[in-house]
Amino acid sequence: MSSRASAKDLSSSRAVTHGIRVEVQARYSPDHSEPHRNHWFFLYTVQIANEGAETVQLLSRHWIITDATGRVEEVRGPGVVGEHPVLEPGESFE
Secondary structure, three states: OOOOOOHHHEEEEEEEEOOEEEEEEEEEOOOOOEHHHOEOOEEEEEEEEEOOOOOEEOOEEEEEEEOOOOOEEEEEEEOEOOEOOEEOOOOEEO
8 A cells, every 4th residue: 555645645734823723634544453353543743833023832731532423532741742832933843
């Protein structure tokens, strides 16, 4: 199987709150999925950008993920990928 994602394998979401833009791209990973066992694996790329005028720091995260069947999963925790990035105006973190 190819690990190359097609347009139909990509899904994206974006929101801006208090001058902070969060964009998420999700893509299906056929190499890690086992459809015959009803096991589906997705990879997520998250970009956080400071579009405001003040320096900010990411302290925690709260994601609400809804799959194609309508099942909702909430993810909460400190930082993101073990980091607490500080973003000056105009900077971003991925």
